[in-house]
Amino acid sequence: xTNRRNFIKTAAIASVAVALNSFKGESExxxxxxxxxxxxxxxxxxxxxxxxxxxxxxxxxxxxGRALDAVEAGVKIPEGDPKERSVGYGGRPDRDGRVTLDxxxxxxxxxxxxxxxxxxxxxxxxxxxxxxxxxxxxxxVGDGALQFALSQGxxxxxxxxEESEKEWKEWLKTSQYKxxxxxxxxxxxxxxxxxxxxxxxxxxxxxGMAFKMHGRVGDSPIIGAGLYVDNEIGAATAxxxxxxxxRISGCHLVVELMRQGKSPQKAxxxxxxxxxxxxxxxxxxxxxxxxxxxxxxxxxxYGSYCIQGGFNYAVNDATGNRLIDADYFLK
Ligand code: ASP
Numbered sequence: 476x477t478n479r480r481n482f483i484k485t486a487a488i489a490s491v492a493v494a495l496n497s498f499k500g501e502s503e504x505x506x507x508x509x510x511x512x513x514x515x516x517x518x519x520x521x522x523x524x525x526x527x528x529x530x531x532x533x534x535x536x537x538x539x540g541r542a543l544d545a546v547e548a549g550v551k552i553p554e555g556d557p558k559e560r561s562v563g564y565g566g567r568p569d570r571d572g573r574v575t576l577d578x579x580x581x582x583x584x585x586x587x588x589x590x591x592x593x594x595x596x597x598x599x600x601x602x603x604x605x606x607x608x609x610x611x612x613x614x615x616v617g618d619g620a621l622q623f624a625l626s627q628g629x630x631x632x633x634x635x636x637e638e639s640e641k642e643w644k645e646w647l648k649t650s651q652y653k654x655x656x657x658x659x660x661x662x663x664x665x666x667x668x669x670x671x672x673x674x675x676x677x678x679x680x681x682x683g684m685a686f687k688m689h690g691r692v693g694d695s696p697i698i699g700a701g702l703y704v705d706n707e708i709g710a711a712t713a714x715x716x717x718x719x720x721x722r723i724s725g726c727h728l729v730v731e732l733m734r735q736g737k738s739p740q741k742a743x744x745x746x747x748x749x750x751x752x753x754x755x756x757x758x759x760x761x762x763x764x765x766x767x768x769x770x771x772x773x774x775x776x777y778g779s780y781c782i783q784g785g786f787n788y789a790v791n792d793a794t795g796n797r798l799i800d801a802d803y804f805l806k
Pocket of ligand 1: 662663681682684694695717718
């Protein structure tokens with residue numbers, strides 16, 4: 476009996492030692508994450524600009540800040556960067572040469588705010604948050620959104636940078652609207668986060684498809700399409716051809732699939748499968764379409780899937796910030 480007890484004790488100590496050894500060199504925080512004892516906070520965002528955006532979000536999350544504040548601060552990084560051609564300031568214009576922005580935000584209480592086709596304001600996500608917090612509505616568009624932004628103290632600025640104007644003038648020579656998958660004439664930042672208190676929030680912001688018709692609105696400012704958060708279940712956000720995401724109410728679908736017990740990865744795969752099926756039914760060519768989803772559940776597990784290779788996303792938790800290539804359907 477004593478021997479057996481000693482054996483169990485020795486084996487237990489050995490396995491702990493092995494486990495700790497495999498986490499050698501990691502911070503205390505990271506060891507907990509790696510041993511699956513702590514998965515929060517965590518933040519995910521779309522595309523390579525997600526790395527820098529995650530850093531800003533992580534700054535808030537690591538100090539036990541609210542996921543809502545983290546996602547807003549995070550997406551403001553590409554929004555404010557004039558070198559980013561697909562989000563906020565510096566974004567490519569529509570076919571009339573106007574930079575029109577779409578954004579939405581959703582918190583752990585299912586509060587929502589959104590702006591669409593907003594011009595002249597560098598940080599549409601902050602306006603979306605003001606719609607959420609200061610109006611009885613959930614969505615403002617065009618001139619109404621601009622008037623509201625100005626009434627809240629946002630400043631009117633020219634968002635069309637020289638480079639984007641040049642590209643637009645070049646485009647005018649043919650005036651062919653043909654969004655090509657993964658050729659950088661679109662790309663949205665969608666960000667979802669789980670904070671240290673276990674609460675989820677998300678934000679999504681974009682200048683939309685380059686050279687779109689004036690007034691065109693994509694999935695990104697539409698709650699349920701480009702973003703959805705359910706604090707009991709999980710969160711999802713999307714990028715790619717917004718028309719296809721709207722067609723399946725993409726991010727709401729991903730969250731509902733997680734509610735049915737699917738992992739974030741499987742939920743993203745099933746939502747993509749839905750788009751694949753509808754595309755075939757509609758006799759459209761899948762090769763012309765790109766859609767990518769990222770998802771995070773309440774347990775801090777995450778996943779992603781897209782139609783074709785080339786989509787990546789950034790994940791930041793206590794083990795660090797990294798860019799991951801999403802798995803894809805068209806192999
Ligand atoms: N989903 C965005 C839109 O359709 C664009 C993108 O994410 O690439 O406006």
